[in-house]
Amino acid sequence: MAELAVVSIRRAKMQKYLEDGNKNAQIVFDLLEDPNEFLSTVQIGISLIGVLTGALGGVTLAKPLAQYISFIPYAEPVSVAIVVIVTTYLTLVIGEIVPKVIALNDPERVSLKVAKSMVVLSKISKPVSFVLAKSSSFLLWLMRVENRNDDIVTEEEIKLMIEEGREDGTIEQEEEDIIKRVFKLDDQKVESIMTPRNEIIWIDLEDDRELNKVKIIESKRSIFPIASGELDDFIGVVQAKDILSAMFSGDEFDVHKIVKEPLVVSEHLETLELLKEFKENQGYVHMCLVVDEFGSVEGLITLNDLLEGIVGDIPGIDEEDEPKAIERDDGTWLIDGRYPIDRFKELFDFKDNLPDEEEDGYTTLAGFILSISGTIPDEEDKYECDRFIFEIVDIDGHQIDKVLVTDLGPQEPNEEGE
Template identity: 40%
Template sequence: MEQIGLEVLLIFVLLLINGLFSMSEIAVVSARHVRLQKLADEGNLGAKAAIKLTESPDRFLSTVQIGITLVGVLLGAFGGATLAFHLVPFVEKIAIFKPFAREISFGLVVLIITYFSLVIGELVPKRIGLNAPERIAALISRPMNFISKMTAPAVWLLSESTKALLKLLRQKKSDETSVTEEEIRAILIEGTTEGVIEKTEEELMKNVINLDDQSISALMTPRTKIAWIDLNDSSEVIKKKIENSPYSRRLVADKDLDNIHGFIKAKDLLDLYLSGGFSNIRSIVKNPIFIPETTSALEVLQNFRDSNTHLAVIIDEFGSTQGIVTTNDILEAIVGDLPFDGITNESAVQREDGSWLLDARLSNTEYRDVLGMDELPEDEFGMYETLAGFVIKRLEKLPATGDRFDWGAYSFEVVDMDGTRVDRVLVSPKEI
């Protein structure tokens, strides 16, 4: 009985060794290079060794197969020949099985060993390897490297034989597989399902990926809806166009939109008007960029960055204007439709006389965009983040209802206070 116990123990150890090889194989194959590299950068020596294993898959897989094959041979030798011999006397006690006792004993041993080999030597280890591939790969990589060196001649023979056979089959060695767009989308969906990524984050990242596939013509303001100024318009007509349009930038053309001269900012128009009218409107015209209608949204975004411009004219193959696009259009393609300038109607209300009633909580960027202001004084920018902060800085005291001051082309008046907090500010163009 003692001998049988030792043989069973030996078979169990062989099954564990087989499981170790199986777990190593699935862990290294499934481990993500980016995660291994991160562990290696943190000083994990096992991760560095695992990266080397992934760079030489033929050598690693040959080592694993040598180990698994050797274990299989030993299991067959000890299981079939030894345990079956000990099982024969028990089977012979059953009269009907006595003539076939050896065959039945051998079959039972093979069946039992196969079961435990699948469970202990394959399924459970591989499941463990899949659950934490990078951690397992880093843990077993150095022992596997050692085994690989010990079995180097056999590994070399198997590797070269594999390469020769693949060459005969005309199977070329594939380059390292790059991450595809579909894989990134799948990872986003998986991350959202598991709660690692928020749904909003998933949508934003998907929209960013879509930019390169989206034609700018789908995002542009079409020609029929462009707010523009004709160089031949009278000052009164230009003034009415400005009053009826909420945009901070407008195209300037000569008679029609196929003769575009550029665009102008609302602030520059106001400054020009306050200095004597619109007679010299050409002096404030800025050059836009012209982009073919087949250009992707991502390329347009890159053009905006390179040219430091926020407006582009979209043209067709004949040079005819099809529409315009701004940085805000690109932003909406990523985050979805936004209210005007990202501000609610209650936060920024334009009155009939052209003045603005603004919520004092508007950020510097928001109220500057509404008013068409280029920038705040350099020595003050960064000292406050909202319109209320700007008002307090200019007044140099705690504001009160009725306090007012002029800055640039505008007059600012505090019209509502909520205790000590500035609530509403009326901003009007300065009278000439």
């Protein structure tokens, strides 16, 4: 029981006991530091109990039992067999199975209770356990088996534990989705969540003031990049509330007085790093401009975009043109070309990578179509990939606007395993 309990503990939970002042928790950690010696000590105890049980059982029980059943032939061998069977049964049930089940059910509590006794037993059997530990280490060395004593929890293991928690009912589906999205942040580039350049609504200082006024009112957005002539020559960003405040103040309106400096990041920055940038640069407004290696603006990201990357879609009055996926009556899906490829995979519960997903780095459904086609497709063109059939429904200039997606369902392997 002791060895199974100690090696089965969750280190994080045992660390909590240690922080709460439980001195036995430190003993448990010390035992884990040298598992060879600890297991040797346990094995010595198990072997001694087995030998003593067999010897005493044969001496104290076999002979009286043989006399009691002396009326049957071969009474002595039969009595020995009965004693061995009963002893083995009791040893397995009481000495092995039941204690180990108890240890597995609550390894931390059992470990804390047996910790001191294991230390005492270790000191008593120190000479023998030392020889056994060194012998086992030598054999492992000969077999080129590394004696690893680390307990590294990987991202995949955490995801599996979360899935188990959801199946048990201790974790809600929404909690699981949020945690998985957080893990994705470290793998995503900012371009996967940005508003592309052709959809950015910005204020051009060279335009007529009335034109900019209409643009601000109709966009329903609260913050705008501001530039002169070209978006690449951006000056900063302005917030609608500052414009409104300046207009009501009665002073002469000067847009340069309300311009704020945005955060500017590379298109290759990871999304998690961008979140850190937002936190560390508290003087900036909650918007950043994404530029390429030549300094040209590629897109725009708000703090709300980052939040949606964690909690999912958040409806907003300024997002009427948000890319959508609509299921039709026949089971097919009409999906916008700008629909994020990560959300597409979540929609169809598709776990694998799509072709050249990492190599080409596409982030939208349209980008995926361009990757597999190698050219600008025409309307009614069809492409089949894995379990999906993609049909181009609408092309807006050179941009894929609408795609009809047919999901054939998970592909079952044939009998030959192909």
